[in-house]
Amino acid sequence: MRVLYLLNVSNASQLSADSGYTFADMLAPALTDAGAEVTVASPVPVGDARVHFALTASRSTKYRARFDPGMDALVALIRDRRPEVVVANQIEAAPAIRAALLEAGVDALIAGYCHYLPFSFTDTGVLELDPAMNDRGLGRSVLLAFAAGLGACDRVLVHSSTAASWTTAAAARTGVELGDKLYVVPAPRDVRLVRDPADITPPAGRASGIYNHRLYKHYGTARFTRLARRLVADAPVRLTVMDLFGTRSPERIRLDPSPERHLEELATTDGVTIASDRGDRIRYRNLLAGTHFGIAPFRPGCPWSMSVIDCQAMGLPVIGRAPAGLPSTSTTSCCSTPTSRPSRSPSASPRTPSSTGCTPSARMPPPPTSRLPWWQPVIWRRSSDRLRGSAALVRRAAGRLPAHPPRPGAGRQRQAPARSPRDATRAYRLTAELVDTEQFFLADGDFAIDPEFPTAAVQPLADGVAMRVWQAVNPVNGLTYGYGGLKLIRRAALREMGQAVDVLAALPGRVEFCRRTAGVTRFNQSPFHAWKAGFRECAMLARGSEYGMTDASAQERIAAWTASRDGEFAAYAAAGARDGLGFAKAAARDTQRFEALNDPPWLNQHFTTLYGEQAVTG
Known part of the structure; x- marks a missing residue:
């Protein structure tokens, strides 16, 4: 199988700051080991010499990466490599890739990786545009480009269940049907960043922490800076802050000068040391090994963090707030805010x-x-x-x-695989x-x-x-x-x-x-999940508990479900409970119809039909 891995590198001079490159550097050799012929099209090659390399130009800004696919070069590359599968590291580029495949006369599957979600959801279910992608109001256009990318892909890969829920809700709002093509693919483990617990020594007197995240304003760096000052002043703690950027291009600084400002502020804070791994993963490992704990980013709506995963692989506990999907990779006991507790x-x-x-x-x-x-x-x-x-x-x-879903345009209409x-x-x-x-x-x-x-x-x-x-x-x-x-x-x-x-x-x-x-x-991690819980449980309670629960107990629980008002998306749980009662009344005597309670596509479609728009707006 010939795989073309299209990789957008945002910071070629500091590859350690580019988790997309880190992914490709680990996954491309693994695909090669599995028998695939892999070509990475990127400004820089990956480390394994067995992986073929095609030089491409690096986009100078994050917006060019999303809106300027370079069609002429893309068509020429596809004609030269004749891939059977194209991996799109930049999901927004998928429509251009689909068009380039058409122009080049090549039939290939497109697997799009949602490496960065340009939106998040509040606790009340309201969709918010990512401020990092909303310069001069571009956020809505980026969101629509993201949705277009979802529609153009045969496979859509996300990194956590939280990201899957958010992506599904956003797709529903924009009329994109994901069906069975959504996959959760967690971040790969870098074997260079795995440490034997026996090699970990507790701090003797003074602990050392590390903050290994980008210093953008929208990462919550100002909040981290306040925390850093308190830690070094009030506790026997010293902090290492990584400079992941080095010298950025003038174009990137014009778009967002906050990293330079925050770096200067942290560099003048007593007890804080600025360090760089200079793009060397071994040096990065040694920096992590010399500390006793990590600090997660304070970025609202952060669905994951590769740097947090790096710390965990090295056996370091990670502290921070509990935004969105970080609990996908962190236990609740590591989170510092009440939102992580029941x-x-x-x-x-x-x-x-x-x-x-x-x-x-x-x-x-x-x-x-x-x-x-x-x-x-x-x-x-x-x-x-x-x-x-x-x-x-x-x-x-x-x-x-399914192992290999049918390709669209392969002589017949694409059918969703049957599911019992x-x-x-x-x-x-x-x-x-x-x-x-x-x-x-x-x-x-x-x-x-x-x-x-x-x-x-x-x-x-x-x-x-x-x-x-x-x-x-x-x-x-x-x-x-x-x-x-x-x-x-x-x-x-x-x-x-x-x-x-x-x-x-x-x-x-x-x-x-x-x-x-x-x-x-x-x-209750999304409107759909909250609705589905109320729908399924109350439908089964109304029909009659299969565990022998008394009718009085069942009615008490139904009353509590329909009156749900606490926690995230409680209103959707209550609506689901009421809808489940109606479903049970109509389908309780029809065994085959009632089994739809265990049919995920049917549940998703039923929810979208009833609440598709509100599911995103809250």
Whole structure:
């Protein structure tokens, strides 16, 4: 397979400041190892000599990178390389790439990587343009170019589940149907930035922190500067601030002179040292290794941070506020603002063991926090503190991600792959094949465990018990019950599971429900996810609980869901609850129709039909 990797390098003189280049430098050799013939078209080559290189001009500004694709050179490059797949590092360039393929007479798939989202969502669901892309009102044009890029791609790659939710909502507003072409591809690990925990030494007297982010104003650098002054003045702390830019071009300085101003201000702060890795990853590693903690950027709406991931790979704890998707890569206990904590603290719930076998006993490691779609199970091994398997593997095995979707224009209309509601059942069954112990923790990807929950002291399941469920706090209505809770589950039970709309209700054997709270179910990460939670739960409660809940208890929970008013996107959860009641009334006696509750495309389409515009505007 011939792959053409089109790479926009924003800062060729300081490659360490360009995470897009870092990605290509790691991914292109991996694709080569997999048997692909890879050409990186870029102002600079990647480090692996096996990867072919085609020299391209670097765009002088971020706007030229989005609006000036250089069509003549692009057509010539495509005719020369004849790719079967084109990777667009700049998603806004995808329409031009599609046109260039047409002009060159080459049929190729386009995989667009949404490396930078030019928008974010507020806590109330309002779409905000990124100020870094809104000079003289250009933000709306950049957003439309981004949407056009989504529409021109065969595959759309994003770096986190938060980015996936935002991208889906923005696409819906602009009339772009993503269908099955959206993929979550987390940042690749740089093996040069992985450290053995045994090599980490605690600080002796004075701690050293590092801030390894760009110093743009919109990154929240002014707020970091205030924090830096407090830290060095009030605590035994010294800080290293990385200069990731060096000398920038006059064009870039004219667009935004804030990095130079902030650098000068930080350089004159006692206790702060300015350092540069000079583009050398080994020097960068040594700088990280010489510190004890990292500080995340204070940029509002930041859906990820490669620099945070670098610190974590080196074993450094990272502190900072909890903006948007940083919890995709950080546990909530590392975040400093109340937005990362549940509105109703799980620690306020009773701590006494219940009578259902929840007495401390066997040692189990604490699961990490993650933010993934509702149907992605996350697995933690009882015998190890590392993740066993990947939710992406489960999703792909369940048929969520087809290996090779058909190309548009290949002689017939593109068809979305058929998807059965039973895929959710299959996904859960496959978790049993990703573990090597008979019992293991199972949680929805949006579950955030209470750090005080004693996972190291949980009693194994008794004979005849298929699953134990601990309660979760609902962030929009104050309920605390088994919905979205932590499970201890038996592998054999999953393998023998039957069919039910509430998938785990079909397990063979008894289910134990513990009164103890294990954490928070953070399903309300977008309007769609909040609506879907209320819709599915209230439809199932209205039809009749498959766990034997009394009608009175079901009605109490339905009333709480329909009155949801706390937390992010609570109004959408309440609307979903009301819509779910209507759906149950119409479809409860039609088993096939009712199974649509487990059909993600149907749910997405139903939501978009009802609330497509409001989903973005809040």
